[in-house]
Amino acid sequence: MNNLTLKVxxxxxxxxxxxxxxxxxxxxxxxxxWLVFEPDxxxxxxxxxxxxxxxxxxxxxxxxxxxxxxxxxxDTSRAQEGVFSTRSPHRPNPIGLHRVEITAIEGRRLRVRxxxxxxxxxxxxxxPVLNEDIGQR
Amino acid sequence: MNNLTLKVxxxxxxxxxxxxxxxxxxxxxxxxxWLVFEPDxxxxxxxxxxxxxxxxxxxxxxxxxxxxxxxxxxDTSRAQEGVFSTRSPHRPNPIGLHRVEITAIEGRRLRVRxxxxxxxxxxxxxxPVLNEDIGQR
Numbered sequence: 001m002n003n004l005t006l007k008v009x010x011x012x013x014x015x016x017x018x019x020x021x022x023x024x025x026x027x028x029x030x031x032x033x034w035l036v037f038e039p040d041x042x043x044x045x046x047x048x049x050x051x052x053x054x055x056x057x058x059x060x061x062x063x064x065x066x067x068x069x070x071x072x073x074x075d076t077s078r079a080q081e082g083v084f085s086t087r088s089p090h091r092p093n094p095i096g097l098h099r100v101e102i103t104a105i106e107g108r109r110l111r112v113r114x115x116x117x118x119x120x121x122x123x124x125x126x127x128p129v130l131n132e133d134i135g136q137r
Numbered sequence: 138m139n140n141l142t143l144k145v146x147x148x149x150x151x152x153x154x155x156x157x158x159x160x161x162x163x164x165x166x167x168x169x170x171w172l173v174f175e176p177d178x179x180x181x182x183x184x185x186x187x188x189x190x191x192x193x194x195x196x197x198x199x200x201x202x203x204x205x206x207x208x209x210x211x212d213t214s215r216a217q218e219g220v221f222s223t224r225s226p227h228r229p230n231p232i233g234l235h236r237v238e239i240t241a242i243e244g245r246r247l248r249v250r251x252x253x254x255x256x257x258x259x260x261x262x263x264x265p266v267l268n269e270d271i272g273q274r
Binding site: 097128 | 141142143144145146162178180181182183184185189191192194196198202205206218219220221222223224228229230232234259261262263264265267
């Protein structure tokens with residue numbers, strides 16, 4: 001068994017629609033966005049509160065999966081690096097990690113501050129932040 | 138398109154084989170382990186160095202995917218919570234996030250300190266830690 005199937009449990013709603021103009025990280029001018037979950041996972045959201053900081057996990061569906069090396073931050077004056085040393089969306093499994101703050105809740109819609117994911121990006125998981133750090137907003 | 142396909146890019150080698158005796162978090166007595174990558178992603182690893190702190194992303198393949206509420210830390214004296222407010226492995230997409238330190242590198246095998254994932258757990262991504270924190274070792 002060498003392939004696994006992810007369920008799309010929601011989608012990002014954002015005014016970001018264009019890969020080229022999207023910020024690379026949330027603290028580089030990303031707008032607020034809505035996380036719109038499927039009705040069948042509403043129960044899993046029931047203890048989420050406004051003000052919570054959470055780890056959003058997405059599937060960066062516009063990424064290239066056959067890329068193993070990239071120029072860091074697209075800078076061709078630098079040496080290429082293996083993608084596992086970078087946060088490039090281009091990688092064998094284009095998983096996005098985003099630390100976000102919940103700023104409003106309307107049923108199965110959560111508003112978040114500063115998200116660099118594009119409109120329509122699939123949501124695959126949501127977790128609380130723990131004491132230890134993992135990196136990336 | 139409501140399902141996405143993950144590639145298994147490696148596996149965890151660990152002396153942990155039993156879900157019941159595995160620690161819940163790495164800092165609760167988890168042993169060291171090896172991350173064994175598939176030969177076809179070796180290029181993506183080439184800038185990883187001993188001493189690096191990385192975010193390992195796994196697929197917790199022994200989890201239950203139809204669970205939406207759990208007792209936090211298995212404590213039935215507490216109220217059940219929606220899984221998106223917990224780090225329970227049981228959730229619609231059983232993705233594991235682990236902050237680990239690389240302690241040795243042998244080709245496509247990376248040794249890490251303190252990993253709570255079970256032997257054979259599929260590896261799906263590896264990312265550098267950034268300035269911002271996301272939580273969980």
